[in-house]
Amino acid sequence: MDEMPQSNELFLFLASTAHDMKNSISVLSGTLEGLLAGASPEVDATYPQMAHMLYQTRRLNDNLMQLLALYKQVGKPGYPFDIEQLEVAHLVEQVVGLERMLLQSRSIALELDYDPHLIWHLDEDLIVGVVSHAINNAVHYTRDKVRLAVAEVDGYLEIRVEDNGDGFPQAMLDAGAAAMSGVANGVNFLTSSAGLGLYFSSEVAKMHRHRARQGSLRLENGGACGGGCFVLRLP
């Protein structure tokens, strides 16, 4: 029938396995956060390794979330999607709550720039997932700073994740453009390592529609910090 992309048994099996894997990742990342909170980079020689483990754990989590979303056909009407009214402050709070320890452990400063009273209609779970993924990604590219800026621009909510590294390589910028324009001409988009995340993020952006407009994703270099910029725009 039209409801499930594949057989129901496979779906149930995947769902329960994913549930289990998520539990493991939760415990891993929670334990590491706890260890890092109690440790200090000056005293504990293993601090950098623990920080790296947390980073890798978050990458695992992102990949799992994105694979599941892909399996459930993110972007199609069959994907669970619901918008609600949300204060931008709460959105930022969620992302910071997820990312604080990771950034702190890597000595990366987080700069925030947003209007706390701005209210938007969006799918909180998905957008928090996309933005925190973008920050995890920025950890890889930045020197020591990540900036999260949220503002209303031309009637869109513009969420920018910027870093002060050397900027995204050309292949990454191309993959970003390919993800937005669709799979058809995505020469090196699904084959690049960033492909899954970009595909997921662009599908989430496009699911946000209002009147004739829809959300979009853009990668560029420059911005306020001079490095890579991940720009999500929601109508």
Place this chain on the structure above:
Amino acid sequence: MNAAAMPVPTAATIDQVDWPSKNYLVVDDFVGVRQLLRESLRSLGARNIDQASSGGEAMGLLGRIRYDVVLCDFNLGEGKNGQQVLEEARIRNLLLPSSVFLMVSAEKSVESVMGAAEHQPDAYLIKPITEGVLLSRLNRVWHKKQVFRMIDQACAEKDYLRAARLCDEAIAGSRVHEIELLRMKARLFEKAGEPTKAREAYERVLEQREYQWARAGLAKIRMANGEFEQARQLFQGVIAENRYYIDAYDQLALAYQGMGQFEEACAVLERAARLSPNSVPRQRNLGQANLKLGNVAMAEKAFRKCMAIGAWSIRKTPDAYFGLARVCGLKNDPKEALQLLQAAVREFGAEHADIHLRAKITEGLVYHESGDYRRARKAGDELEEMLRLRPDRPDVATCMEMATLLFAVGVKDSPVELLCYVIRNNHDNPLLLDEVQKIFEKARMADEGAELIRSSKKEASDLMNQGVLLWKTGKLSEAVTWMRNARLAVPNNQRILFNAAQVMISHMQQLGYDEALAAEAHQVLLHVDRLLPGQQRFAQLMEQLAALKPGAEEVAGEAGPESKQEPEPASDA
């Protein structure tokens, strides 16, 4: 550059909640996650943290301790799932109105977008859950609860019109909850029998954004108005946009039923049950729809599934047992049917007063359908005896079913008595009167039945008109007494019940508040609301009654003048 200088968003720090002193319950079948959540709570300062590893264990704790915060995983392995824990806790009133229930899941869950309005958690959290996320969500839920506190209270008191006014006040002060408040307001007006005002609230939402639940709300109002085809189109539009909006399927099925398209209704329920198989009411509806169409195998599957998931759910009902017993009868297996009926009596006897009666009716139907007319007649005689021993009568559907069966097995007096009872208590419901007439016709009693309907109708309207006459001539106390006696004669007639409450309210408006009379009016109104929820007169009378209470705030705004209004002249003459 140092991480210690990390900025903290301001929203969480508006006004601090005393989280350390709260009672917490953590429910997860995975010990690692329980420990992790407990550690997170401890770092928020929490001291009282209980844990449960299964839904059953959680219910045990919830039954003994009032928790302020429950963190419950949706997926709990064998036994109850998180949703069933929530439903049971809410239905058994194990949670305080101020309690926070957070549902935890591994991924974005279908349940969070299904639009089943009843029994939603305060928030869904997706793993991994960090301390920061936990604190932020707890604070947000807390502040939202403050905004909704007075509204929820008025709603719990069934004073829907006051609750709707409070929504307007809250919208003025809290723009961030505007959409949720409008949704609440629309629902309240639906419950208050004010579809036009509900529609206005939904339309205000849609001016801002295309929210599917608001679209579905408009469709429901269309359907209530008998515009089934328009409702069908709207519901299908909602489903096309969001395939997991399960509520729209259930409603679409109703629209098809309204148009007499039972095959289509059944197919829609099938699709909904495939998307969300673990709902007791949906599987029951699916079973009944299939039974009605004669799809015995499909009905059996749905009823069996309904019983299996019902094992863990507080929402289980005997209907699946009765339905499956009918299926067994149709499959010529009366032996299993009887076992099911016994199981239903055993399992539901305590909380369902009419269970013996309903089991006996189904037994008669099973024998009748499998051609064992002797045993069917015996069941009919036993039913007659059961009726003789009790003064009251079951609900309308059961009465109708019983009368049909009794006629079919050759009993005559008691079905006539049952049908007259139904008419006296529903004398102004033409659809039901038609159904009664059809039952008489099937029993080859068309003329006799028509005469019985006429005289029973007159009996009820005479009772009512005399009360109205007393009231109109200013004999308020006599009117109250008359309506009290009328209620004894016809205990479930909605118009008589409404008039009785109206006369009592009128009495107090003119002669002063009386606690006993107010309590009696309240009880009468709650009774009529149980018979048929969502009536306009119920909401209006509840509001007038609440306003009479000494110290109650003056009924303000649009509903004001109505509180001085006269009772609806209820005469049928």
